[in-house]
Amino acid sequence: MSRVVVCTWGTSGGAEELLTLARGVAAGLEATLGWVVLGPAPHDVTAIASRQDVPVVDHIEHEKLQSFGGDVAVAALADYVRQHDFRVLLVPQTFDARLLAPRLAARIDAGVVMNGLGVVVEGGALAVTASAYGGDTRVVYTLAGEGRFVIGVATSALAAEPAPNPATAVTRHCAVDLAAVEERVQVVTRSEQTGPRIEEADVLVAGGRGLGEKANYRLVEELAEALGGMAAASRPIVDEGWAEPARQVGLTGKITRPTLYIAAGISGASQHMVGCAAAKTLVAINRDPEAAIFRYARYGIVGDCLEILPALTRAVKG
Amino acid sequence: MSLRIVVCAKEVLDPDAVNNYALEGRLVIGDDGKSLTQSSIPRLMNAYDEQAIEAALRVREAGVPCTIAVVSVGEGQDILKHAASLGIDEPVAIHADAASLDHHGVARLLAAFVRSRGGADLVLCGRQASDDDQGVVPALVAEHLGLPVVTIARSVDVTAAGDGFAVRVVRVTPDGDETVAVPAPVVVTISNELGQARYPTMAGRMAARKKKVAVVTPAELGVAPEALRPRITLAKQFVPTVKGACEMIGGGADEAAAALLARLRAENVLR
Ligand SMILES: Cc1cc2nc3c(=O)[nH]c(=O)nc-3n(C[C@H](O)[C@H](O)[C@H](O)COP(=O)(O)OP(=O)(O)OC[C@H]3O[C@@H](n4cnc5c(N)ncnc54)[C@H](O)[C@@H]3O)c2cc1C
Numbered sequence: 001m002s003r004v005v006v007c008t009w010g011t012s013g014g015a016e017e018l019l020t021l022a023r024g025v026a027a028g029l030e031a032t033l034g035w036v037v038l039g040p041a042p043h044d045v046t047a048i049a050s051r052q053d054v055p056v057v058d059h060i061e062h063e064k065l066q067s068f069g070g071d072v073a074v075a076a077l078a079d080y081v082r083q084h085d086f087r088v089l090l091v092p093q094t095f096d097a098r099l100l101a102p103r104l105a106a107r108i109d110a111g112v113v114m115n116g117l118g119v120v121v122e123g124g125a126l127a128v129t130a131s132a133y134g135g136d137t138r139v140v141y142t143l144a145g146e147g148r149f150v151i152g153v154a155t156s157a158l159a160a161e162p163a164p165n166p167a168t169a170v171t172r173h174c175a176v177d178l179a180a181v182e183e184r185v186q187v188v189t190r191s192e193q194t195g196p197r198i199e200e201a202d203v204l205v206a207g208g209r210g211l212g213e214k215a216n217y218r219l220v221e222e223l224a225e226a227l228g229g230m231a232a233a234s235r236p237i238v239d240e241g242w243a244e245p246a247r248q249v250g251l252t253g254k255i256t257r258p259t260l261y262i263a264a265g266i267s268g269a270s271q272h273m274v275g276c277a278a279a280k281t282l283v284a285i286n287r288d289p290e291a292a293i294f295r296y297a298r299y300g301i302v303g304d305c306l307e308i309l310p311a312l313t314r315a316v317k318g
Numbered sequence: 319m320s321l322r323i324v325v326c327a328k329e330v331l332d333p334d335a336v337n338n339y340a341l342e343g344r345l346v347i348g349d350d351g352k353s354l355t356q357s358s359i360p361r362l363m364n365a366y367d368e369q370a371i372e373a374a375l376r377v378r379e380a381g382v383p384c385t386i387a388v389v390s391v392g393e394g395q396d397i398l399k400h401a402a403s404l405g406i407d408e409p410v411a412i413h414a415d416a417a418s419l420d421h422h423g424v425a426r427l428l429a430a431f432v433r434s435r436g437g438a439d440l441v442l443c444g445r446q447a448s449d450d451d452q453g454v455v456p457a458l459v460a461e462h463l464g465l466p467v468v469t470i471a472r473s474v475d476v477t478a479a480g481d482g483f484a485v486r487v488v489r490v491t492p493d494g495d496e497t498v499a500v501p502a503p504v505v506v507t508i509s510n511e512l513g514q515a516r517y518p519t520m521a522g523r524m525a526a527r528k529k530k531v532a533v534v535t536p537a538e539l540g541v542a543p544e545a546l547r548p549r550i551t552l553a554k555q556f557v558p559t560v561k562g563a564c565e566m567i568g569g570g571a572d573e574a575a576a577a578l579l580a581r582l583r584a585e586n587v588l589r
Contacts, residue, residue, distance in 0.1 A: 312579070
């Protein structure tokens, strides 16, 4: 019987959502559902697998996988696939997965699709819905033939649902041969970002070009601070140096999913919205009542963000 | 000894024009149900690929003797003319119907091109194409060539090392910048953090007029038609609808601020 397998490493973020999606794909292909964890397994793997009706979790262990780079990861997965084949491998689309998924696909001669938002089986064939043009459009790809496919899925818009019949998951330890593998790319200076990240923030206040000038970014930071949240930014103002790159939200920045996202002086281009559309409540402040951002917003204030941001800060401080 | 650079470039629809249509709610999908057909949307070189050319030119300007070839799959002669006007040495078109290929086919052709020249020391690509955003071709090319790949570069520095070259790349990661070192040959993908790509000079434009775009066929590269049969095909494209349930809050700044906070607190978004 063929297998639909979710592959994760590091934390289990997004795994449960992806397993829920994979369960549907497995049912459509009459395949079994699997989960393979590369390197140290997070503590909640067995609980999640049981909830999602994954009978067996494959755990690839090797001393070289304690902390690893792309060469080791690709070699480990390729060796695993030689032992335990699959039809579809789904990976949560993290920064590292964007590189790992196509490399693995080429190594094992699988087809690869990234930016997946949904995967369905129609008449026995796989169809992947993905975003394109930075979110301006959606595309549907048909995956032809009986071969393997590796699919990167953006998990931030997926929901996890427990399986109707939970399993009691067991772990299968899978040995891989990495004797001949050394990382070809050597890290000279590693970036260790300390402190909180906007990806994990519960409240974000984001500023855009509508702030007018660098000094006004302070208004964004002040409201963020008053709300106990973090300041974020659109790409143009990061390019201008008004805000740090780590603050950039969007296609080429961070994908965030806060409870509250306040966008001030941001027009609402798709490339920005992909990074904040998963926010539970989005508030837009824009001078232009026709701005696209209002289409995404739950609440909108039409006006000058240079007046409204400080007014909000005052109101929050009471 | 000179550094052999190959830059891979793709022709795309101008993402800013697509964006403007989308923002105005006027983006239209053609009768085939999958193409953007508005003829007013210009075709141009993927901006990240332009920055990959810029990265190559900066390596040359840093004093490393280079040959720079720019290769594109398809008919995109205009983007290759543009590349030529920037001062690269060799514009090359791989003659194939790009629309009928998937990324695997494109990567096979690009890898075969590099192999046909006896290899390259540095293969530079944009981090992704701004049309489909897939970003898989560089990694596929690297695997086909058995080369390491470094993604999302802000800068690329090359120095001579023994008989070869050493490459140092500053990568933009979610945690900030990371510096990596790798011996050539290597595939590197370039991100917008590299900075503005240059514009062609008048002299460059003149020189480009005389430069001929070399054309090679898949057969000449030893790639059989079966190897190009797509596994992944575009079935459909559509413009997503946004729900648009925005409640506008009016009044002066202080009034609006108070009203907004009251609503957010009532809904437990804020405490
Ligand atoms: C391949 C690609 C990748 C991209 N990746 C990203 C990305 O990751 N993140 C990102 O953000 N963008 C990205 N972009 C850019 C994106 O397309 C937009 O250009 C960008 O998001 C616009 O930023 P903005 O909203 O700050 O500026 P603008 O689009 O210039 O909008 C400014 C807004 O402020 C409003 N305004 C002006 N003055 C005031 C005032 N005083 N008070 C209130 N409102 C005011 C205006 O009405 C306008 O709506 C990408 C683009 C491409 C092509």
